Amino acid sequence: MPLKNGYKTVCSGRCVVLLTVLFLSLYPSALFAQSAKGTTPSEPVSLEVLGTVLDSHGRGVANAALEVFLNGQSLEDPAGAGSVREGGKILTKEDGTYHASFLLGEELLDPENVLEITAHKPSFADNSYILEQHELTTAGKNVIAMAEIRMKRDAGPAFWLATIVFVLAYILISFELLHRTVAAMLGASIMLVVSYTLGTLNPKYHILSYERAIEAIDMNVIFLLMGMMIIVGILKHTGIFQWCAYKCYQLARGKILLLAIILMSFTAVASAFLDNVTTMLLLTPVTIEIAVSLRIAPAALLIPEILASNIGGTATLIGDPPNIMIGSYAGLSFVEFVVNLAPVCVVALVFLFVYTKIVFAKDYKKANIDDIKGFTESLRAEYRITDRTLLGFGLLVMAIVVAFFLTHSVWHMEVSVAALFGASLLFTFGLVTNRINLLELIEKDIEWTTLLFFMFLFILVAGVEETGLLDIVADWVRSLAGGNLVMSICLILWVSAIMSAFVDNIPFTATMLPIVAYLTQVIPGAENGVLWWALAFGACFGGNGTMIGASANVVTLGIAESAGFPVRFFAFMKVAFLYMIISVAIANVWLLMFY
Structure with missing residues (x-):
């Protein structure tokens, strides 16, 4: 027993010693581990900031500079995930969206934190969003912050500079104080130079960037015009237009009113599918010759033709430059233009026949129709088809182009692509068969000054759009209409018509495009596109009001004056303005009845 007890005592003592040694050896490690744990930095937390910057009209603001602050400290975006950066700031995309990523500590999870986003862009008031x-x-370990930031317009130095430049350029263009291409180029270049000089020194003077200016040029419009210019330029060398004028005279058989109606009908149809300026350019000399042979004032035939050319040009997407601009901006198809505009144009044309009979009845009674047969023969000899092969191929190409226009919804192809395709086919055929002169076609038939005018005009409009002038006008129109669809239709239609009668309808239409787009979005019932049709009717029909209202008017009367038959401003307006009022009233009734 004593032995056993002694043995137990020894064993117990050894166990105590071993446990003590083990405890002492592990305790410092535990303390060190605990200490190390207390000093380890917190795990990183990802902060994702995303959202949209919108203007007062609910549209995305592109290239707005954003900064993110946490408790007053600016955050950097090391990853740059999903964001465009410039000068250390986050820039919104074209649609106004932004997305930035930040890696921070766990202190981000503190509910007492204050997260703030500031937005800045020239011509807008700075905005801070908490x-x-x-x-x-x-x-x-991820925190997602979503913020929709609204920015209000600020009428600062850039706004006033852009507005002044735009108004001065508009005056120069409208009253022909300077060639319209030069005036538009001057205005556009001034806006860009100011942006890159004064705008660099002080961002409040920044109007628009070079990239925004290039983006503003609607190449769909430019290429469509170019393609149609080439097609018409080649077709006119076949003598088809003059031959058609001779046929009109032959069909009339000496009946002057019937002759006027046939000429108006042909002019309207030709203007619907071809450039109405070119149509009048080619028909005017023949019409003057016919009028002289009948011993009546050429204006008695020319003025009805001018009115018909603008009415016919309204009927289709490609008939008049304002329609081309509207169609491209609003994404409207050729068929939509025909369905919504052509019926009104037909009715307006019928009214024009009656109106012409009333206004020019006395002139037509004075006609000398003694030798109809002899004059018809002389016209037949002078105005004949000069190249039937080129004409046949040209008409085939034109049919293909129009077919593409009509099936736009099937192919989802821009009308400019169809026009360029047709132009290239006809161009190639003419060159391969030596039927056209390349240099002559490029130099004379493609109106480069017109194409350049459109390009610079788009930049001018982009300048006042960027600085907020068009937003102010749109808000004013909306306020005046009271958000009422009927008032909006009437306001856009009649203001467009009156303005287009006295100033060039092309810059006016370009200015109205963003305004009508905004009103279409915010006015109940306008989503069917009725405001676009109101703008088209107003701009095109309004061009009939005065001799400077549309390019076809100016070209036709210029040729008449050169031939010794001038038409005075008020003499033209006396006849044309009343008909313009009648045609716009017809359009107004149509829009209110069916929309």
């Missing part, structure tokens, strides 16, 4: 806790979403 995110509330409910706008933050936490998912593990």
Whole structure:
């Protein structure tokens, strides 16, 4: 027993010693581990900031510079995930969206934190947005902050400079104080130079960037015009237009009113599918010759033709430059233009026949129709088809182009592509068969000054759009209409018509495009596109009001004056303005009845 007890005592003592040694050896390690744990930095937390910057009309603001602050400290975006950066700031994309990523410590999860986003862009008032806790979403170690920031327009130096330049350029263009291409180029270049000189020294003077200017040029419009210019330029060398004028005279058989109606009908149809300026350019000399042979004032035939050319040009997408601009901007198809505009144009043309009979009845009674047969023979000899092969191929190409226009919704192809395709086919055929002169076609038939005018005009309009002038006008129109669809239709239609009668309808239409687009979005019932049709009717029909209202008017009367038959401003307006009022009233009734 004593032995056993002694043995137990020894064993117990050894166990105590071993446990003590083990405890002493592990305790410092535990302390060190605990200490190390207390000094390790917190795990990184990802902060994702995303959202949209919108203007007062709810449209995305592109290239707005954003900064993110946490408790007053600016955050950097090391990853740059999903964001465009410039000068250390986050830039919004074209649609106004932004997305930035930040890696921060766990202190980000503190509910007492203040997260703030500031937005800045020239011509806008700076805006600061503080995110509330409910706008933050936490998912593990990720925090997502979503913010929709609204920026209001600021009528600063850039706004006033752009407005002044635009108005002065508009005056120069409208009253022909300077060639319209030069005036538009001067205005566009001034805006860009100011942006890159004064705008560099002080961002408040920045109007628009070079990239924005290039983006503003609607190449669909430019290429469509170019393609149609080439097609018409080649076709006119076949003598088809003069031959058609001779046929009109032959069909009339000495009946002057019937002759006027046939000429108006042909002019309207030709203007619907071809450039109405070119149509009048080719028909005017023949018409003057016919009028002289009948011993009546050429104006008695020319003025009805001018009115018909603008009415016919309204009927289709390609008939008049304002329609081309509207169709490209609003994404409207050739068929939509025909369905919505052509019926009104037909009715307006019928009214024009009656109006012509009333206004020019006395002139037509004075006509000398003694030798109809002899004069018809002389016209037949002078105005004949000069190249039937080229004409046949040209008409085939034109049919293909129009077919593409009509099936736009099937192919989802821009009308400019169809026009360029047809132009290239006809161009190639003419060159291969030596039927056209390349240099002559490029130099004379493609109106480069017109194409350049459109390009610079788009930049001018982009300048006042960027600085907020068009937003102010749009808000004014909306306020005046009271958000009422009927008032909006009437306002856009009649203002467009009156303005287009006295100033060039092309810059006016370009200015109205963003305004009508905004009103279409915010006015109940306008989503069917009725405001676009109101603008088209107003701009095109309004061009009939005065001799400077449309390019076809100016070209036709210029040729008449050169031939020794001038038409005075008020003499033209006395006849044309009343008919313009009648045609616009017809359009107004149509729009209110069917939309």
